[in-house]
Amino acid sequence: MIPFNNFKLHYQDLKPNIDEAITRVMDSGWYVLGKEVVAFEKEFAQYLNAKHCVGVASGTEAITLALMANNIGIGDEIITTNITAFPTITGIVQAGAKPIVVDVFKENGLIDYTKIASKINEKTKGIVPVHLYGQSCDMDYIMKIAKQYNLCVIEDCAQATGATYKNKKCGTIGNCGAFSFYPTKNLGAHGDAGAITTNNEETYNKLLSLRNYGQTKRYYHDFNGINSRLDELQAAILRVKLPFLKHWNKKRAQIASYYKEHLKGVTFLKENEYGESANHLFVIKVANRDHFLKYLNNNGVAALIHYPIPIHKQKAFLYQKDEVLEVSENFSSDILSLPIYPELSEKNLQEIVTIINKYEL
Ligand SMILES: Cc1ncc(COP(=O)(O)O)c(C=O)c1O
Incomplete structure (x- = not known):
């Protein structure tokens, strides 16, 4: 089976450096x-x-804390996309706010910003655009709406570490960027980890406190925060890996180009020209998707669906139950993600392409 990710290989490549970092932390006490x-x-x-x-x-x-640092909480509404990993919603709900989802562009699954304004009311306090699959949302449009209605913008960069929008890195355009270092991510830790970026000094100071029970100095609590600290082991590992991110993202881009050049009979998602994707996932659209997925799995290719159910159809999502969000509903039924990771060998890549090109409906 060609796996969807290969964390063992990923670790092996940097084992001496990672092991040294772990020992350094353990010895530090x-x-x-x-x-x-x-x-x-x-x-x-x-x-x-x-x-x-x-x-x-x-x-x-990171999403929860970024919202909290921007004074968002109970009674506030946050607009986000209907095609995302559910934790985008979890992050908003944990902050006490109500998530409101809007439909996506059918060409690439990114939030359809033309649908945002119609959801804005006096309770709306922010937008969480998700840079889905590694590709930046069109931030000029989103920032324009945010400015017009005085909303904060928290960029969900979980899938977009290293991606750019008009030569700026994702996570530096809105009020805050929220990053995930879950092992599958472009920059992955060896456990759970995340980060928030901001250019605002006051937000930064508040975040330092909020992640540490709202403590401003030892045993003095100015805010009701949470315990969400990055630990030393994960930080030391991430420091080893960060210098390789550019190289890994380049490898991902090469794999994406190879797929686009060689795959037949499938539809590729539209890549916007305003930035560089981090190619976190390689998503295609195919007719008769479930049949195609079975074919791939039966022929030794691990493929997944990101995501099979749009947010408004998830049981845990309590709002917009009767709303028809047609584009995302159709999008979810057609998409499929192929393996893309820096350690994917040329041989495996060619095998995947050969298997797909042999597929007959
Ligand atoms: C778009 C998106 N947002 C948020 C998250 C949450 O990140 P974590 O798993 O580190 O909590 C993920 C990770 O799956 C994600 O893909």
Whole structure:
């Protein structure tokens, strides 16, 4: 079976450096919020060209904390997309706010920003655009709407570490960027981890406190925060891996180009020219998707669906039950994700293409 990801290989490539970093932390005797976290925050902010970065426990909590730092909570509404990983919604709900979803563009599944304005009312306080599959949303449009209605913008960058929009890195355009370092991500930790970026000093200081029970100095609590700290081990591992991110993203781009050049009989998602995708997932549209998926699995290719159910159809999503969001409903039934990761060998890539090109309806 050609796997969808290969974390063992990924680790093997950097094993000596990662093991050295782990030993360094273990020997230091300091495991939470220490030198490694501070250094990683600085290095990641530098990589993105953001003023500040705050390491947190996951991408989900990065969304929650970014909203909290922008004074969003109970009674507020946040607009986001109907095609995303459910944790985007979890992050909003955890902050106490009500998520409202809008439909997507059929060409690539990104939030259809022309649908945002009709959902804005006096309770609306923010937008969470998701840079889906690694591709940036059209941030000029989103920032324009946000400015017009005085909304905050939290970019969900979980799938877009290293992606750009008009030469700016995703996560540096809105009020905050929320990143995930879950192992499958372009920059993956060896456990759960996340980060928030911001160019605003006040937001930064509030985030430092909010991730640490709202503590401003030891045993003094100015806010009701949560416990969402990035630990030293994950930070030290992320520091080893960050310098390789550019190279890994380039490899992903090469795999995507290979698929586009060689695959027949499938539809590719539209890539917008305003930025560079991080190619987190390689998603295609195919007729008779479920049959095609079975064929791939039976022929040794692990493929997945991101995501089979649009948000408004999820049981846990309590709103907009009767709304028809036709584009995302159709999108979900046609899409399929093929393996894309830096360690995917040329041989495996060719095999995947051969198997797909042999497929007959
Ligand atoms: C779009 C999106 N948002 C948020 C998250 C949440 O990240 P984490 O798993 O680190 O909490 C993910 C990860 O699956 C994601 O893909």
